[in-house]
Amino acid sequence: MEFKLEAHRIVSISLGKIYNSRVQRGGIKLHKNLLVSLVLRSARQVYLSDPCPGLYLAGPTGIPTVPPPQQPGEPVAGPPSGWGEPPPPSARAALPEPEPQPQRPSVCHTPGAGSSEPVAAVAGAGDALRGGEADSAAAAWGRVERPRAVASGGGSDTCPEGPRAVRRPCGCPPAREEQPAEDGSPAPPAPCPRKRGAAGVGGGRAGCPAAPGSTPLKKPRRNSEEQPSTGEEDTDEEMETGNVANLISIFGSSFSGLLRKSPAVGREGEEAEESGPEAAEPGQICCDKPVLRDMSPWSTAIVAF
Amino acid sequence: MAADIISTVEFNHTGELLATGDKGGRVVIFQREQESKNQVHRRGEYNVYSTFQSHEPEFDYLKSLEIEEKINKIRWLPQQNAAYFLLSTNDKTVKLWKVSERDKRPEGYNLKDEEGRLRDPATITTLRVPVLRPMDLMVEATPRRVFANAHTYHINSISVNSDYETYMSADDLRINLWNFEITNQSFNIVDIKPANMEELTEVITAAEFHPHHCNTFVYSSSKGTIRLCDMRASALCDRHTKFFEEPEDPSNRSFFSEIISSISDVKFSHSGRYIMTRDYLTVKVWDLNMENRPIETYQVHDYLRSKLCSLYENDCIFDKFECVWNGSDSVIMTGSYNNFFRMFDRNTKRDVTLEASRENSKPRAILKPRKVCVGGKRRKDEISVDSLDFSKKILHTAWHPSENIIAVAATNNLYIFQDKVN
Numbered sequence: 001m002e003f004k005l006e007a008h009r010i011v012s013i014s015l016g017k018i019y020n021s022r023v024q025r026g027g028i029k030l031h032k033n034l035l036v037s038l039v040l041r042s043a044r045q046v047y048l049s050d051p052c053p054g055l056y057l058a059g060p061t062g063i064p065t066v067p068p069p070q071q072p073g074e075p076v077a078g079p080p081s082g083w084g085e086p087p088p089p090s091a092r093a094a095l096p097e098p099e100p101q102p103q104r105p106s107v108c109h110t111p112g113a114g115s116s117e118p119v120a121a122v123a124g125a126g127d128a129l130r131g132g133e134a135d136s137a138a139a140a141w142g143r144v145e146r147p148r149a150v151a152s153g154g155g156s157d158t159c160p161e162g163p164r165a166v167r168r169p170c171g172c173p174p175a176r177e178e179q180p181a182e183d184g185s186p187a188p189p190a191p192c193p194r195k196r197g198a199a200g201v202g203g204g205r206a207g208c209p210a211a212p213g214s215t216p217l218k219k220p221r222r223n224s225e226e227q228p229s230t231g232e233e234d235t236d237e238e239m240e241t242g243n244v245a246n247l248i249s250i251f252g253s254s255f256s257g258l259l260r261k262s263p264a265v266g267r268e269g270e271e272a273e274e275s276g277p278e279a280a281e282p283g284q285i286c287c288d289k290p291v292l293r294d295m296s297p298w299s300t301a302i303v304a305f
Numbered sequence: 306m307a308a309d310i311i312s313t314v315e316f317n318h319t320g321e322l323l324a325t326g327d328k329g330g331r332v333v334i335f336q337r338e339q340e341s342k343n344q345v346h347r348r349g350e351y352n353v354y355s356t357f358q359s360h361e362p363e364f365d366y367l368k369s370l371e372i373e374e375k376i377n378k379i380r381w382l383p384q385q386n387a388a389y390f391l392l393s394t395n396d397k398t399v400k401l402w403k404v405s406e407r408d409k410r411p412e413g414y415n416l417k418d419e420e421g422r423l424r425d426p427a428t429i430t431t432l433r434v435p436v437l438r439p440m441d442l443m444v445e446a447t448p449r450r451v452f453a454n455a456h457t458y459h460i461n462s463i464s465v466n467s468d469y470e471t472y473m474s475a476d477d478l479r480i481n482l483w484n485f486e487i488t489n490q491s492f493n494i495v496d497i498k499p500a501n502m503e504e505l506t507e508v509i510t511a512a513e514f515h516p517h518h519c520n521t522f523v524y525s526s527s528k529g530t531i532r533l534c535d536m537r538a539s540a541l542c543d544r545h546t547k548f549f550e551e552p553e554d555p556s557n558r559s560f561f562s563e564i565i566s567s568i569s570d571v572k573f574s575h576s577g578r579y580i581m582t583r584d585y586l587t588v589k590v591w592d593l594n595m596e597n598r599p600i601e602t603y604q605v606h607d608y609l610r611s612k613l614c615s616l617y618e619n620d621c622i623f624d625k626f627e628c629v630w631n632g633s634d635s636v637i638m639t640g641s642y643n644n645f646f647r648m649f650d651r652n653t654k655r656d657v658t659l660e661a662s663r664e665n666s667k668p669r670a671i672l673k674p675r676k677v678c679v680g681g682k683r684r685k686d687e688i689s690v691d692s693l694d695f696s697k698k699i700l701h702t703a704w705h706p707s708e709n710i711i712a713v714a715a716t717n718n719l720y721i722f723q724d725k726v727n
Contacts, residue, residue, distance in 0.1 A: 026373035038563045
């Protein structure tokens with residue numbers, strides 16, 4: 001049980017760090033947030049796998065199994081360390097991004113030196129830009145809240161059929177693989193458009209056959225920050241930290257996966273895959289009262305943010 | 306003042322100059338005094354030579370991002386004429402600065418007087434040639450090149466190539482190669498950004514060129530690995546030539562295993578045969594010819610292993626310590642907490658812990674070795690782990706290229722220590 005408490009504490013601290021990073025001066029630090037997200041996932045795995053009496057309804061073997069560390073984009077449980085290999089170059093090239101040449105004049109202008117307002121302005125503007133995510137995060141909180149209210153009002157002995165066999169029909173891994181096709185690009189073009197600058201020592205654009213229609217493709221929802229810029233080739237590349245900001249909403253939805261009896265509907269992508277495995281874990285589909293009791297510290301932590 | 310916190314320290318190639326950068330975007334250069342013949346035993350001291358504002362805070366209105374002016378790294382170019390050149394970088398922009406001396410000024414203009422006011426031409430009856438007269442030494446720093454708009458993520462390293470014509474800058478996901486003369490374009494030589502950012506598993510944490518082979522460089526990752534790349538192999542060095550990784554010790558696994566294995570600094574030895582890496586608790590030396598494990602591992606402050614959760618809470622676990630070689634590659638040095646720094650002699654396998662603080666070091670005083678008590682009875686001079694001040698951290702140190710002179714940055718103070726002359 002101490003592991004669970006420790007894990008819970010670490011999750012709360014980690015969420016706090018991710019949240020605070022959004023308003024930190026200098027922008028979101030990718031490295032730090034990546035490390036925090038790794039801790040978050042480890043802690044969550046421990047929390048979910050720590051056997052506690054009364055928490056799980058055991059499966060046929062009578063022993064709750066440790067959930068495999070599912071990764072977005074990986075159809076099956078990978079190696080225990082959990083982190084998959086980087087996608088093959090062809091997959092990467094399938095979704096080229098609008099990366100302008102650095103010699104284009106910057107669209108950004110430096111302000112007068114010593115402006116003291118920026119910090120507050122950044123927080124406000126940053127939140128406005130990320131309003132999309134905030135909305136979906138709020139929606140995730142809502143999903144957590146509602147099932148809890150329903151379940152506590154109703155009966156507790158709800159146990160659906162075949163817990164282990166249930167996979168959410170959204171079939172996220174196949175969806176992910178299909179993504180490039182959905183987005184309309186033909187066979188993945190040769191990996192190349194990462195070179196910036198003129199021809200010279202092996203570099204340059206000369207050797208890069210652009211795939212027809214390789215205009216920037218909009219990835220579903222994930223790059224909501226980038227969408228304003230995808231229409232214009234001139235815009236600088238956005239620092240992609242949407243995955244960081246989305247971790248909070250992912251966490252919210254994974255709890256809803258724990259509580260919901262029916263497969264989750266809603267956003268596809270990582271969020272769905274995150275809650276998918278949880279939904280499939282033996283016994284955790286059942287909204288037992290002990291589960292709900294244990295859940296309340298979690299929702300308190302989330303609501304606090 | 307938070308703006309005075311030193312964020313980088315670097316000797317130039319001769320050791321005559323020492324540059325520091327701080328959080329406020331300033332660069333301060335110290336110069337070593339010439340040793341006078343009268344005082345043979347008085348070693349040259351370092352005095353302030355030049356101070357200038359390298360970077361200013363910027364605000365990117367389109368992305369609503371503030372760009373910090375903090376100087377992340379300074380690297381000197383080898384001296385090729387009377388002027389000195391250095392690269393300084395913040396999170397987004399690298400600048401080449403020229404630092405030059407002016408000790409003469411022209412006097413005796415015809416058309417203007419000494420204050421620069423124009424003379425009435427009607428009053429001029431004779432002509433004279435202006436002459437150069439000595440003046441008080443003035444050191445001026447001018448920005449010669451600005452290399453901007455090439456990094457989407459935060460720049461963590463710059464490294465000058467041994468060809469002295471190019472240099473590289475590395476951010477979390479990409480490394481770019483620049484020519485000093487060309488500011489409006491750069492070559493991307495490493496790109497580890499995944500097509501889908503959710504699949505991001507590691508970032509680049511440091512990068513450096515080989516000291517002699519201009520085609521070779523290394524970069525370290527947040528996963529504790531180092532990749533050595535050869536630019537002759539392909540234009541985009543996404544495939545490494547060598548891959549250095551030590552298998553994880555499963556008995557040490559914890560929530561924070563990934564964080565503490567993230568490499569915060571990588572440095573080639575002067576010989577070019579070894580690389581040294583720093584992660585949160587250790588310094589490791591790797592032989593370029595052996596990829597599967599380091600040849601030496603030194604524990605910097607292993608007593609922190611049981612405190613990782615608290616260090617995670619107070620963010621100390623994210624501190625990025627640097628490491629340095631001495632001129633002969635026989636001793637390595639790195640910082641710790643409580644203003645302690647550690648030196649490891651690779652030959653004798655002896656190590657020492659020293660402290661950089663005003664109270665403990667008066668000029669000419671000899672530094673006393675310090676010891677952290679890990680448990681049991683604490684001896685008189687020892688300090689217990691729980692008494693360590695984690696706000697006093699030594700992240701940046703530098704070692705003179707040929708002599709036993711070290712520079713240690715302790716928050717907003719710079720300490721320079723020299724070997725005692727017998």
